[in-house]
Amino acid sequence: MEIKKICVLGAGQMGSGIAQVCAEAGYEVAMRDIEQRFIDGGMNNIRKNLARSVDKGKMSQDAADATLARVNPTLDMKEAAAEADVVVEVVLEVMDLKKQIFSELETIVPDHCLFFTNTSGLSITEMAATTKRPERFIGTHFFSPVPVMRLLEIIRGFETSDETLEIAKEWGEKIGKEVIVVNEAPAFAVNRLLCIMLNEAFFALQEGVASAKDIDRGMTLGCNHPIGPLALSDAVGLDTLLHIMQGLERELGDKYRSAPLLRQLVRAGRFGKKSGKGVYDYGSK
Numbered sequence: 441m442e443i444k445k446i447c448v449l450g451a452g453q454m455g456s457g458i459a460q461v462c463a464e465a466g467y468e469v470a471m472r473d474i475e476q477r478f479i480d481g482g483m484n485n486i487r488k489n490l491a492r493s494v495d496k497g498k499m500s501q502d503a504a505d506a507t508l509a510r511v512n513p514t515l516d517m518k519e520a521a522a523e524a525d526v527v528v529e530v531v532l533e534v535m536d537l538k539k540q541i542f543s544e545l546e547t548i549v550p551d552h553c554l555f556f557t558n559t560s561g562l563s564i565t566e567m568a569a570t571t572k573r574p575e576r577f578i579g580t581h582f583f584s585p586v587p588v589m590r591l592l593e594i595i596r597g598f599e600t601s602d603e604t605l606e607i608a609k610e611w612g613e614k615i616g617k618e619v620i621v622v623n624e625a626p627a628f629a630v631n632r633l634l635c636i637m638l639n640e641a642f643f644a645l646q647e648g649v650a651s652a653k654d655i656d657r658g659m660t661l662g663c664n665h666p667i668g669p670l671a672l673s674d675a676v677g678l679d680t681l682l683h684i685m686q687g688l689e690r691e692l693g694d695k696y697r698s699a700p701l702l703r704q705l706v707r708a709g710r711f712g713k714k715s716g717k718g719v720y721d722y723g724s725k
């Protein structure tokens with residue numbers, strides 16, 4: 441099957457990043473969200489990223505204009521998905537919401553359409569089971585910032601067909617990513633390892649092991665990480681990190697218990713960079 445038209449559901453950091461890399465690879469992309477302000481934010485991200493590439497001489501102005509023209513923002517689900525060969529779902533990490541979106545999509549998309557879900561760790565099999573196309577359903581987990589991070593983690597659900605896996609892998613490579621294929625498991629391969637480290641940084645901070653800055657400096661200087669675990673948690677979103685840890689604890693047990701400080705910060709509305717405050721203060725949003 442040849443993919444020509446892609447529908448991306450969600451225009452946040454991840455959704456707009458995915459829309460951008462698809463458009464750069466030459467696909468026609470409909471990017472849908474539920475409010476105009478989300479759409480505007482997503483289009484601004486894409487414009488900013490393309491302008492940066494032009495400024496750095498990595499892309500011509502014509503190529504940037506053509507990329508932008510391939511992204512069609514919309515609030516209308518039917519308009520976005522009616523002719524899609526692939527839908528990439530990038531809505532909030534809430535299982536019931538994702539299931540509801542896929543049920544709605546079933547009434548809109550063409551028969552051949554594949555469903556890709558960008559989730560940080562929810563069960564692909566459970567989502568797929570609510571659709572009429574579990575064999576054409578697969579997890580595609582991107583990393584933030586999407587245009588920069590090279591990895592695409594592809595997760596097979598219980599019923600995912602070999603053909604769907606091959607199409608998803610080929611697509612991932614075409615949009616410039618290196619693909620790893622992972623069997624379904626809570627939080628897959630990368631987040632299972634990454635998030636336990638991020639969570640541990642909150643335990644260390646609450647126990648007074650070191651200041652936030654020094655925990656972060658320790659991991660950048662001592663382990664060559666590009667950014668410390670607390671700053672990375674702020675970039676990922678503390679609410680997202682907490683969701684992932686709670687999913688891991690539910691499925692795999694106490695070893696994955698979320699740090700009380702992480703829970704407290706989320707309760708305080710300190711979600712990280714996106715809300716202006718997390719472990720660190722980013723000024724008012």
Ligand code: CAA
Pocket residue numbers: 489492496559560582583584585586587588589631634666667672676680
């Ligand atoms: N969007 C697009 N491009 C961006 C960007 C953004 N938000 N931020 C930075 N860049 C680009 C810059 O333009 C620059 O490009 P060039 O190399 O072409 O010049 C490059 O990235 C490096 O940027 P900077 O030099 O400005 O900044 P930096 O050295 O601080 O690097 C970073 C920024 C690449 C994001 C780096 O901090 C990093 O690698 N951080 C770790 C990111 C990470 O671990 N992501 C995974 C998070 S986990 C996840 O996403 C999964 C999940 O489910 C939770």
